[in-house]
Amino acid sequence: MTLHLKLENSYATLPARFYTAMAPTPVAAPALVKLNEALALELGLDPETLGSAEGVQMLAGNLVPEGATPLAQVYAGHQFGGFSPQLGDGRAILLGEVVDRNGRRRDIQLKGSGPTPYSRMGDGRAWLGPVLREYLVSEAMHALGIPTTRALAxxxxxxxxxxxxxxxxxxxxxxxxxxxRVGTFQYFAARNDAEALKALSDYVIARHYPDADGPLGLLEAVVAKQARLVAQWMGVGFIHGVMNTDNMAVSGETIDYGPCAFMDRYHPQTVFSSIDQYGRYAFDRQADIALWNLAQLASSLLPLMGGATQEAIDRATAVLHDFPTRFTAEWLAVFGPKIGLANAEAGDAQLIHTLLDRMAATGADFTNTFRALADGTARDQFPQPDAYDAWAVDWKARLAREPEGAGARMRAANPVVIPRNHRVEEVIRAGLRGDFAPFEQLAKVLAHPFEESSENAPYRTPPTPEERVTATFCGT
Structure with a gap:
């Protein structure tokens, strides 16, 4: 059988030491759970073809489409601060790339497609739970307007x-x-492979940052993207959970939804990941960790900026030192509209932090509190309403200096629904029983996170104490 998808693979034009060329490992009896038809159309692919028996064989890894150059990418990475000089796609195969209807080049990768030389004794497979979680959360992030990998099927x-x-x-x-990933650069830097670093840097600039001026310009561009991305995560209460350097995409997209989670009750030190025992990747540490990761990227790029000379180090350090300022500006750009602000004033950050501090002290729900600001019911979200009342006096005085439309700004910035952890767990439990109706319903609701409707009303409710999810797990 032949399946025509017009796949390319520009990554395969890089030197052979960047990857291992190999096909996915076939599976016994593939069956489609979900096809993202809207994304397929955006990619210029035919949903009917993808949903056919032949298409499902391809999506499962049993059939390599014509023109594909399947491969597993190699990279390194710091995992919880410890450096692993060789990681790589241990359970994923890059089938190839398509140029979508907007002219953007997009990777098509099968995750859970069998062992590779980088599996490190693993089986290269994924089980249903993490696949459903990544599908739901990545598509929810897209609907929230946050750069992310997407789920096609x-x-x-x-x-x-x-x-x-x-x-x-x-x-x-x-x-x-x-x-x-940042870890892709680290892999070649650890081997003192300047030729490969140059090829990788040139490739990333051409593909993602064509206006960047060499490796220093590349670093500046990635720093700017990550500052914006992490600010957006924090604006929806998202905790990545495993911000290793091999899980930071240089494109600026959220990648690798393992032990990720969204907060219910707000607290800045919230951790969900079962493997993050010391809170390295807690909610309020995400910007610091992003900067730490970017420093590893800068170190990897130094050989292309003149080596370990003081001049090169100073130039890279100056870019990194700009990150806190960039992040603060991005954070205010995200959180200002969440409380109705269109313009910036000197005291805005303190006003927002005071609200967050009072939410943390009283256990207010993150998503519902911010959404309720727009309709005047935020006081009801506080177990001790006096904490809100004291803040609201200053907030209303601040809003009085803003143009009209604060309510509309807040409704556009604050979602009604997020993929709450207990709802995702319900979907997984049902899926293990062969019931995918809850998955379909939750996916439908999450596709329109800013719209209030009777359909999504049940999904706005925080978990009861018995429903609360306190730990999430890596998707291996």
Whole structure:
């Protein structure tokens, strides 16, 4: 059989040491769980073809489409601060790339597609739960307007995956601007491979930042993208959970939804990841960790900026030192509209932080509190309303200096629904029983996160104490 998808693979034109060329490992009995038809059309792909028996075989890894050059990418990375000189796609295969209807080059990757030389004794497979989670959360992030990888399809494999028990296997088809990570640069820097670093830098500039002036300009561009991205995460209460350097995409997209989660009750030190025992990737540390990761990128790029000379170090350091200022500006650009502000004043950051401090002290729900500001019911979100009342006096005085339309600004900036952890867990439990109706319903609701409707009303409610999810797990 032949499947025509007009795939390219510009990454395969890089030197052979960047990847291992190989096909996915076939599975026993693929069955489609979900096809993202709107994304397929955006990519210039035919949903009917993808949903056909032949298309599902391709989405499961049983059939390599004509023209594809499948490969597993190699990279390194700091994982919880410890450097691993070789990681790589241990359970993913890049099928190729498409140029979408907007002229953007997008990777098509199968995640859970079997072992590769980078699997590190793993089976290269994924089980259904993490696939459903990544599908829901990545598509929710897209609907929230936050740069992210996307989910094109989820397919059951008809095979069991062994973890702490036997679970149904699945494959996620992931779409990304690219899968190049900070760790990709670290891999070649650790080997003193200046030729490969130059090839990688030139490739990333051409693909993502054509206006960047050499490696220093590349660093500046990635710093700007990450400052914006992390500010956007924080604006919706998102905690990535595993911000290793191999999980930071240089394109500026959110990537690798493992133990990620959205906060219910606000607290800045919130951690969900079961493997983050010391809070390295807590909610309020995400900007600091982004800067730490960017410093590793800067170190990797130094050989292209004149080596370990003081001049090169000073130039790279100056770019990194700009990150806190950039992040603060991006954070205010995200949080200002959340409380109705269109213009900036000197005391705005303190006003927002005071609200957050009082939310943390009283256990107010992050999403519902900000949304309720628009309709005058935020006081009801505080178990101790006096904490809100004292803040609201200053807030209303500040709004009086703003142009009309504060309510509309707040409704546009504050979602009604997010993928609350307990709802995602409900979907996974139902999926393990073979019931995907809850998955379909939640996906439908999350596609319109700013719209109030009777359909999404049940999904706005925070979890009861019995429903609360306190730990999330890596998607392996």
């Amino acid at each position: 989820a397919v059951k494999t008809g095979e069991a995956v062994r973890r702490e028990g036997a679970f149904p296997g699945a494959v996620l088809t992931r779409v990304a601007a690219s899968h190049i």
